[in-house]
Amino acid sequence: MPRYFTEEHEWIDVDGGVGIVGITDYAQGQLGDITYVELPGVGDSVTKGESCAVVDSVKAASDIYSPVSGRVTETNAALEDQPELVNSEPDTGGWLYRVELSDAGELDSLMHKGAYDKFVAGL
Amino acid sequence: MSLTDELDDVLHEPLTLPLDAWHRDRGARMVPFAGYxxxxxxxxxxxxxxWTRAHAGLFDVSHMGQLEVSGEGAAQGLEGLLPGDIAALKSGRQRYSLLLAEDGGILDDLMVTNRGGTYYIVVNGATKWDDIGHLREHLPDAITLHHLDEHALLALQGPEAAQALVRLRLSPALADGRPVEALKFMEAAPYMWGAIPLGVSRSGYTGEDGFEISVRGADVTALADALCALEEVKPIGLGARDSLRLEAGLPLYGHDLTPETDPVSAGLAFAISKRRRTEGGFPGAARILHALAEGTPARRVGxxxxxxxAAREGAAVYAGDTEVGRVTSGGFSPTLGHPIAMAYVDSDQAAEGTALAIDMRGKRLPARVVPMPFVPHRYHR
Incomplete structure (x- = not known):
């Protein structure tokens, strides 16, 4: 299953028109201790590049931008009681939402892991 | 990037403090704050x-301004600018006070210590240059203001702070001095750590027992190393300093206190000493004494x-559909496990237990007025 990355440090795993979205290890490290995650509603439409979730850390609230456009089909219920999963398992258990892609072509503008790692190394 | 942009970057490059490399060596994430x-x-x-609530945390607060005011009539000179009874402040005692504007607005909050007739004042980092200008302009010419800009300032805070400092084997610098653990909250004295002079007070900004230690910049790395070599001490960043002071109900200048806030609305009437209430003679006295007698339209509440x-600074506070105030500080309380905030609300909505709501990104978060501190102080009195 290919994983794509944005310059805003979200990742998306895509499998047959459905994606799972999270934030990268680099992003969680920058945000620090996460105390609350405001997720989109199931059934909500999200738009590539637009804010669709908010991650609250001890210090500040940060917008999460959707890597693709589409419809939200599921959100990570575990984050309600354990928002710190985004810190401890950003690549797996700390995922944010599942989305039905409306335009798979949008993935072409995202980065693969090699390019993202280079992008982060240059920050 | 244009040339003016580049120039702007050079001019606004944050200054570095004596422990800069020390922090980076310990993996600190550095951010610009108050110009540093x-x-x-x-x-x-x-x-x-x-860690700070359970053991001892070491904070570098060298960005703060350390000033000394001396000369004939120094106490009276300061009383012209602050509402505290400085004349009654005994040698070796520290007091919280406020630098007030002519209209009674708060220009800064500060700590003043009587160092045997010389007054040692610690002011906020972001306001120190304005404070220095204000003091120079308003203090009588016979009074000398000295900016101790070659001194660093450390805060050692937490229930194990005293035992940690004892392990450094400080000796009192004065003949009649007491061991450092004998200092009580808001007392101060000079000590020697070997050949290195330290100005120590039992105070801080976390609600915990602890000390603030003024030390020459040239000596601060050795002192920070010695403290962090102790198992009970770890370096703590500004992020936790903010969440600790919020839990302790302590206002942060520039957020909870501004030139638009007066001491009574801010819940800082305790800083207006009894004698000064009778005699007046401090900036904004008429307005402030009136506020003390009659109350204020709004009050700072927890x-x-x-x-x-979490509710953040600037969020509107509602009673039903009516906006009754604004949040000035807010965040998640690690000790309590839920968000807390300070807000200025209409005084008729300020009673303990009042049910309010805070608007965050279009959501109404239920909130209740509670007494401050949110987490009890554990000062060594």
């Missing part, structure tokens, strides 16, 4: 917060929130 590069966190804000979403 400062450590916001090392291992993580919550872990550092909890709010406890339900759920986990």
């Amino acid at each position: 590069a400062m450590p916001v966190q090392y291992e993580g804000i919550i872990a550092e917060h909890q 709010l406890a929130l339900e759920g986990r979403m």
Whole structure:
């Protein structure tokens, strides 16, 4: 299953028109201790590049931008009681939402892991 | 990038403090704060917060302004600018006070210590240059203001702070001095750590027992090393300093206190000494004494929130559909496990237990007025 990355440090795993979205290890490290995650509603439409979730850390609230456009089909219920999963398992258990892609072509503008790692190394 | 942009970057490059390399060596994330590069966190804000509440945390607060006011009539000169009874402040005692504007607005909050007739004042980093200008302009010519800009300032805070400092084997610098652990909250004295002079007070900004230690910049690295070599001491960043002071109900200048806030609305009437209430003679006395007698339209209160979403500075506070105030500080309380906030609300909505709501990104978060501190102080009195 290919994983794509944005310059805003979200990742998306895509499998047959459905994606799972999270934030990268680099992003969680920058945000620090996460105390609350405001997720989109199931059934909500999200738009590539637009804010669709908010991650609250001890210090500040940060917008999460959707890597693709589409419809939200599921959100990570575990984050309600354990928002710190985004810190401890950003690549797996700390995922944010599942989305039905409306335009798979949008993935072409995202980065693969090699390019993202280079992008982060240059920050 | 244009040339003017580049120039702007050079001019606004954060200044470095004596412990800059020391912080970076310990993995600190450095951020610009009050014009300086400062450590916001090392291992993580919550872990550092909890370490300070359980053990001892070392904070570098060298960005703050350390001033000395001396000369004939220094106490009277200061009383012209502050509402505290400085004349009655005994040698070796420290007091919280406020630098007031002519209209009674708060220009800064500060700590003043009587160092045997010389007054040692610690002011906020972001306001220190304005404060120095204000003091120079308004203090009589016979009074000398000295900026101790070659001194660093450390805060050692937490229930194990005293035992940690004892392990450094300080000796009192004065013949009649007491061991450092004998200092009580808001007392201060000079000590020697070997050949290195330290100005120590038992005070801080976390609600915990602890000390603030003024030391020459040239000596601060050795002192920070010696303290952090102790198992009970870890370096703590500005992030946890903010969450600790919020839990302690202590206002932060520039956020909870501004030139638009007066001491009575801010809940700082305790800083207006009894004699000064009778005699007046401080800036804004008429307005402030009137506020003391009649009350103020709004008051700073503590709010406890339900759920986990934090309210942030600037968020509107509602009673039903009516906006009754604004949040000035807010965040998640690691000790309590829920968000807390400070807000200025209409005085008729300020009673303990009042149910209010805070608007965050279009959501109404239920909140209740609670007494401050949110987490009890544990000062060594």
